[in-house]
Amino acid sequence: MNTVTGAMSALITPFRNGRLDTETYEKLIQRQIRHGMDALVPVGTTGESATLSHSEHKECIEIAVKVCQGTGIKVLAGAGSNSTLEAIDLAKFAEKMGADGILCVTPYYNKPSQEGLFQHYKAVAESVGIPLMLYNVPGRTGVNLETCTIQRLFNEVKNIYGIKEASGSMERIVELNTKIPDFAILSGEDAINYPVLANHGVGVISVTGNLLPDKISALVHKALQGELDESRRINNSLYKINKALFVESNPIPIKAAMYLAGLTPTLEYRLPLVSPSQENMRMIEETLKDYEVKA
Numbered sequence: 001m002n003t004v005t006g007a008m009s010a011l012i013t014p015f016r017n018g019r020l021d022t023e024t025y026e027k028l029i030q031r032q033i034r035h036g037m038d039a040l041v042p043v044g045t046t047g048e049s050a051t052l053s054h055s056e057h058k059e060c061i062e063i064a065v066k067v068c069q070g071t072g073i074k075v076l077a078g079a080g081s082n083s084t085l086e087a088i089d090l091a092k093f094a095e096k097m098g099a100d101g102i103l104c105v106t107p108y109y110n111k112p113s114q115e116g117l118f119q120h121y122k123a124v125a126e127s128v129g130i131p132l133m134l135y136n137v138p139g140r141t142g143v144n145l146e147t148c149t150i151q152r153l154f155n156e157v158k159n160i161y162g163i164k165e166a167s168g169s170m171e172r173i174v175e176l177n178t179k180i181p182d183f184a185i186l187s188g189e190d191a192i193n194y195p196v197l198a199n200h201g202v203g204v205i206s207v208t209g210n211l212l213p214d215k216i217s218a219l220v221h222k223a224l225q226g227e228l229d230e231s232r233r234i235n236n237s238l239y240k241i242n243k244a245l246f247v248e249s250n251p252i253p254i255k256a257a258m259y260l261a262g263l264t265p266t267l268e269y270r271l272p273l274v275s276p277s278q279e280n281m282r283m284i285e286e287t288l289k290d291y292e293v294k295a
Contacts, residue, residue, distance in 0.1 A: 003131045003161045004076045004101040005184055005202040006038030007220035009209030010046035012255050013060060015268035020056050022063060024264055028210070029067040031263070035294065036217035037209065040064055041103055043078035045140060046207050046251045050108075051270035054086075058093050065098045076133060076205075080105030084120045088127045101131040103164060103205070108141035114149045125157045132159055137166040137188060147172075151180050164188040164205045165196070173199050190242040194235030197223035207254050208242055211261060214294055244287040247280050249273070257284050261293040 009032055014021040032040055042064040043049040043057050052060070061077045068075050077094035079102040081087040091102050104124055106117060125132040134153070138144040144167070153160045162184025165172060170192060176185055177200045187196035187204040196204070197220065209216035215234055223231035245253045252269065256276050259267040267275060276284065 001131055001159060001161060002100070003184060004039050004074045004133065005162070005186065006224070007036070007209070007213075007217040008039040008041050008076060008186075008203060008205045009037055009213055009216065010041045010044045010205050010207055011060075011064070012210050012251050012258060012264075013043065013047040013049075013052065014255075014264050014266070015270070016266050018268070020052075020059060021264075021266070022059070025060065025063055026067050028263065029064055031295070032209070032213050033068065033071050033073050035213035036221070037073060037213050038203070038217070038220075039074035039076050039100070040068060041076045041078060041205055044080075044103055044135070044205070045105070045137065046210070046254065047078060048251060048270050048273065049078050049080070051273070054089075057090065058097075061090075061094050061099060062097050069098070074100040076101045076103050078103050078105075079124070080107075080135060082107040082109050084123050087120070087124045091124050091128045091132075095128045095130050099130065101133060102128065103133045103135050105135040105137065106141045106143050106145050108143075111143050114146055117143070117145055118149050118152060121153050121160065122157050125153075125160050128159070130159065131161050132157075133184075133186070134160065134163040135166070135188070136163060139167070147175055147179055150176065150183070154180055154183050162186060162202070168192065170195055170199070173201070190238070190245070193219060194223065194232050197231060198228055207245055207250055208238060210254050211245075211257050211263070211293060212238070212241070212291060241287055241291055244284050247283065248276050252276055253280070253284055256281060257288060260285050260288055263293070
């Protein structure tokens with residue numbers, strides 16, 4: 001199975017006058033490709049998938065696949081929902097469009113049991129032939145995908161190969177490494193990208209990568225090549241911006257930073273998300289002065 005690992009950005013979704021800004025979206029994807037990312041992740045948490053219409057969600061996947069076609073850059077399409085049938089529909093669409101894999105978040109709000117989570121992921125994965133990456137972010141979804149459930153899924157469902165782990169727990173990373181040594185683990189928390197990579201991680205799905213793809217790709221590639229000191233140095237150099245980009249709920253700060261850096265022509269969110277406070281906007285602007293944001 002040809003899985004998706006390495007340096008990835010969880011893409012923002014730009015809007016203009018309340019609608020999807022497809023022109024800017026394509027430019028942002030092209031910029032990611034120029035700066036050495038291995039794969040892109042459209043319509044995840046950072047892409048405001050929770051407030052996109054189904055047609056917009058699918059359009060973002062279609063654009064990402066089209067722009068990446070022939071570049072060698074893979075697409076891990078967001079295909080998660082609190083409805084299993086809806087997640088299956090998105091997964092099938094992503095496969096039809098040519099995505100290389102899907103990223104499927106744990107169902108949010110309805111708080112399923114571990115058996116419910118197993119059956120959900122089994123149904124989504126078996127609806128497609130492409131690889132599926134689990135996505136555990138209990139701070140967002142209200143449910144934690146337990147290691148025993150992950151182990152069961154990995155053993156019983158052939159195209160479930162890895163996890164975006166965004167619990168922020170290094171103990172969790174060690175536990176997964178110990179109990180499921182062949183399972184692919186990717187960091188879902190920019191602050192601990194290096195520690196995850198140094199503990200058998202095989203990649204990251206980064207928010208900061210939207211702004212600084214060159215740095216995130218270098219951080220990941222150095223670690224995977226065994227140059228851990230250099231990877232740690234890059235990770236440490238990103239500490240300040242990583243903190244700034246989570247001063248409010250993601251993707252509020254990263255979209256503000258992209259706008260301030262001139263990478264997006266407008267700063268728009270979908271309600272209930274709104275712009276950062278004036279204080280946080282100033283702090284993000286000041287933090288950006290410490291970094292070179294390449295075109």
